[in-house]
Amino acid sequence: MEAEFKIKREKIELLPDGVNTEVFTPWVGSRLTREVLGIPRNKKVVVYLGTLHSYYGTDLLLKAIRYIIQKTDEVYFLICGGPNVERYRKMAEELEITKFVVFTGRINYERSPEYLKLADIAVAPKLGGTEANGKLVIYMACGLPVVCFDTEVNRRVLGEFGVYAKLGSYISLAEKMLELLNDRSLRESLGVNLRKRVVSEFSINQTIGKLLEIYNTICRL
DSSP, X not given: OOOOOOOXXXXXXXXXXXXXXXXSOTTOOOSOXXXXXXXXXXXXXXXXXXXXXXXXXXXXXXXXXXXXXXXXXXXXXXXXXXXXXXXXXXXXXHTTOGGGEEEEEOOOGGGHHHHHTXXXXXXXXXXXXXXXXXXXXXXXXXXXXXXXXXXXXXXXXXXXXXXXXXXXXXXXHHHHHXXXXXXXXXXXXXXXXXXXXXXXXXXXHHHHHHHHHHHHXXXXX
């Protein structure tokens, strides 16, 4: 028979995702350009960074891209990550969106700020409503406005500065991206406020400080 452990709620401390806001910044230096990746300079760019899988919303993202390019051809999508790259390249072909999408495959974590710097907005279509969504703090640190699904976790991280689509709807996801792409002042305002929010609430230094406080408390018991 397995033992059952019960811990009082007041003894539980939750540590949020943290990001190094000195490494992930809007001002990172880089030789990487849109032209290197085959993206025209005059296009707006939407970036996705992370796992390519249906659970993480990749299928919905590609369907949203098809919806968007039926409205405008002034946008490109930079999709960074893996696995399943070939599967999604094939899906992009079937959806006839390949000339609007760049798949980079896996990239080094340390170089991800260089790719994020190329974008105007970021998207995080993960469907899980209770799990952490670590890419959000990375986007925020790089000063990118974020479109994501309306979940408790996403609202906890982005607060009033997130752009929220109806959970599971690629059409809603597409429309929210279009709204943001068409409003430069909103993009800039959200990016600035998200950068401030991540520095004040989700920097890795704060996470480490909180963890040390917990250890110090335990050691004194």
